[in-house]
Amino acid sequence: MGSERGSVELVNVTKRYGDVVAVDTLNLEINSGEFLSLLGPSGCGKTTTLRMLAGFEQPDEGFVRISGEYVQGVPPYKRDVNTVFQHYALFPHMSVAENVAYGLRQKGVSKDEIGTKVVEALDMVQMSKMATRRPRQLSGGQQQRVAVARALVNRPSILLLDEPLGALDRKLREEMQIELKLLQNRLGITFVFVTHDQEEAMSMSDRIAIMLNGHVEQLGDPETVYERPTSAFVAGFIGRNNFWRGVATENGANADDQTVFVASRPKENVPTGQEALAAVRPECISLSATKPGASSNVVGAKVAGVSHFGDVLQYVVSTGSRDLLVQVSRTDPARFGVGDEVWCSWSADDVFLFSARQASLVLAGTGSV
Ligand SMILES: Nc1ncnc2c1ncn2[C@@H]1O[C@H](COP(=O)(O)OP(=O)(O)O)[C@@H](O)[C@H]1O
Ligand SMILES: [Mg+2]
Known part of the structure; x- marks a missing residue:
């Protein structure tokens, strides 16, 4: 437990911004290959928790392990994770394929390898046919899929998603929920999915960590948190x-x-x-x-x-x-x-x-x- 590729462990993690305790002695173990949602009201520390996993923030106290490794001081691009943000901001002047290739280019990956990886990533989200389009020629759902492909192109063993469906209307949102869940099943990688929408968390997750005031209030599968709430x-x-x-x-x-x-x-x-x-x-x-x-x-x-x-x-x-x-x-x-x-x-x-x-x-x- 906690050492497998794709596993995540947060132990007594605290993060403060000035007087604000954004994350407060948080403990959580996420299994390799599971779909885990961080669910809670606005301001409860979901994004901060995700940013510490991604490496954009460092905990003030406690520690984080990703795929069994302690990641203190490890920069984001060296971690076995990638993030899909709510405002996924595709580059408007680049094609779909160029958007997905961008990170690899920055890293100096060879042209051949980029080509192969971009095709693979676009295949995963069924967007290969639209590789040459610009973002504005895509629907909201298609743009979202490109954002997911961009995050998957490096084949991380953990995908972090911060309210990725927040900008979509209800019907599209429900379709994307099913699509993301199927994608996660197919890829078998760990998804850490942030949402404030309990129905979304209930319908998608293997387990839900319900957060309140920077800590995990209850952790369990959807049935258990519904039938046996502990608070x-x-x-x-x-x-x-x-x-x-x-x-x-x-x-x-x-x-x-x-x-x-x-x-x-x-x-x-x-x-x-x-x-x-x-x-x-x-x-x-x-x-x-x-x-x-x-x-x-x-x-x-x-x-x-x-x-x-x-x-x-x-x-x-x-x-x-x-x-x-x-x-x-x-x-x-x-x-x-x-x-x-x-x-x-x-x-x-x-x-x-x-x-x-x-x-x-x-x-x-x-x-x-
Ligand atoms: N960069 C920051 N500077 C100051 N306070 C912050 C910063 N980021 C988050 N916070 C505060 O930390 C708390 C948790 O925020 P956040 O993790 O974004 O919550 P959530 O994603 O659950 O809405 C909130 O009170 C928020 O205002
Ligand atoms: Mg947030």
Whole structure:
């Protein structure tokens, strides 16, 4: 672990800019050949982390290993990595092939070798047919592919991508997500992919490092970070949740709004009597016209809104003191309209309970408490 070609290791890495701690005692191991996303809100230190891997910045503390080698003081061009930036800035006066060849020319690589490598790199992104075009004769997606080819031309074992799809519109962005993922599968090299978009990270990654305030808050595969968030911040940042503030009891929490008792086993060690934040995902709440008997959490509400999203229906229901978000499958036979009286119920097993320490962060991030 940590010594293979294509592996990355950050150990207790800290980077400061004046008083700002951009990266704070960050620890992360990335496996060779994996697609790992750094995901987090703006300013959490994603770009700074990537720049330390690329060699554009040096850590103030801690160390970085790339393909098993300590890289303190190793300049960017001598590292086994290359970067695709958000603003990938192709040279407008050069052809596609010249853009891809540029780095190799600078290094004094022979003309023959450049020719072969450029063809290979353009083949990888299916752009060989457009080798003689100028960037302005390409669509946004094609320009992005050229930027990727330019980064791959040296055959790095790790590709660093800093919000590479940020400038593209939604549809193109989704197409490029699939394309990049297929490319990574085909090449088998490590991708370290920075994004603030949780859906993007969820759909593309083998594992996601969710970052907050310069450190890794949780590291795991998409399913795990969704189903077993270890902090309120992660629960609010990945997918959606209904949150309750309250006080932890022996087997759950008494919510502040008095109307709901949220039963669950306290997770993350929230001691009884302490302020807690309980969370239930919208798809874990069931709606029914008659009061269900068995469920551990039952509350009456009135439907305030219904939205259709292809395969799911989303309800906003009001308990009188708050709104809840409920998501059901379109194939669910029970349908409700605005104004209908309904019963909401959910199982104790679907309740997360966290220390209230991070409540303000969750509030800021999702607005759903
Ligand atoms: N060159 C710099 N000089 C001063 N502060 C910086 C610099 N680069 C980043 N920062 C600060 O470090 C923090 C992390 O920034 P960054 O790594 O760019 O976050 P992200 O990419 O997650 O949005 C932010 O507070 C940012 O303002
Ligand atoms: Mg950034």
